[in-house]
Amino acid sequence: MKDVNEMTADELMQLAQEKQQKEKSAAKAAKNKYTNERDAFIALTLAQFSEVSAILSQLKKETIHRASEFRDRAWELQNQEPKDQKQFSIVTEDQQFKLVVENQERNAFNEHAQIAIERIKEILYNKFASRNKAMYNIINDILMKNKSGDYDPKLVAKLRKHEEALNDPEFSAALDELSKSYYVAGSATYVRAYKRDESNKWIEIPMQFSSL
Structure with missing residues (x-):
């Protein structure tokens, strides 16, 4: 490459333009790399969220269904008709784990x-x-x-x-x-899982990001 001190004004201008073009190309490549990696990360995360959401939705549905079955069987073991309850618990024999199912009404004003x-x-x-x-x-x-x-x-x-x-x-x-003007606008059923800690207190197993 010709020494800079020996270059003509036109050659120096051309060199500057080439350098500027290389810098632009490098900046564009860096931006494209960032954009592609960002979009891939978002797409992957959204796919994982969707997958976990579907798993949790099915887990909730099956847990409420099975827990309700055990509640009904408990009534039947006592030779009584199962009764609808807004909240009930099922607990392991060793008292270390339990599930709580609760139906909550959502109220509003007209x-x-x-x-x-x-x-x-x-x-x-x-x-x-x-x-x-x-x-x-x-x-x-x-x-x-x-x-x-x-x-x-x-x-x-x-x-x-x-x-x-x-x-x-x-x-x-x-x-x-x-x-x-007060009325029931809807209802939702929740299920929570608990375990005993070292102090023998019930600790809820977190299922929300804010609790993790």
């Missing part, structure tokens, strides 16, 4: 709830805002929506605790209307 809640807020404001700020703030906090934008499913029960102390017919009437 569009009429907001009307009743606004009425309750108005009653509370007129009754307590000026003379019992603490009570007003306590009950007003109960009426706040959660981070998901929903009202607490236990809202009616929490307000009922204050009904006797408030002793206000309008409050009770608004609370009754709120109760009517």
